[in-house]
Amino acid sequence: MDYRWVRKAVARGEAVNAEILSLDGVIYLALINDEPLKKRDGDGAAASFPSAHAAGRALHALGLREGWLRHHSPYDEMIGRGDDGPPPAPLRTPLRFSAV
Numbered sequence: 850m851d852y853r854w855v856r857k858a859v860a861r862g863e864a865v866n867a868e869i870l871s872l873d874g875v876i877y878l879a880l881i882n883d884e885p886l887k888k889r890d891g892d893g894a895a896a897s898f899p900s901a902h903a904a905g906r907a908l909h910a911l912g913l914r915e916g917w918l919r920h921h922s923p924y925d926e927m928i929g930r931g932d933d934g935p936p937p938a939p940l941r942t943p944l945r946f947s948a949v
Contacts, residue, residue, distance in 0.1 A: 850881040852889055852899045852911060859912035867916030867943065877904045882917075901944070910947035918942045 858865050868880040877898040879886040885895035886907075898904035900910055902939045908916065 850884050851887040855911045868919045869901050869914045871920035879904045905946040915945050918944050
């Protein structure tokens with residue numbers, strides 16, 4: 850998904866699922882309907898952000914007001930959980946995006 854598509858979808862009133870995916874605690878990706886938001890320069894690469902707040906500001910500028918912060922929990926790995934069970938579910942926290 851690119852910035853233009855998201856802005857137009859929001860203007861049309863379409864349901865847009867927005868998530869901010871935390872990677873390594875210092876890299877955040879914005880996901881729109883489970884697809885990475887693409888950079889504005891058109892090279893096709895995913896846009897990355899230095900914080901969840903920066904990603905939220907970008908999503909707010911596109912007209913989105915709320916979504917989710919998603920990150921994978923290291924706890925199963927840390928407590929010695931074996932690979933014989935189902936993969937751990939990511940932690941999801943509701944967020945409101947703001948311009949400031």
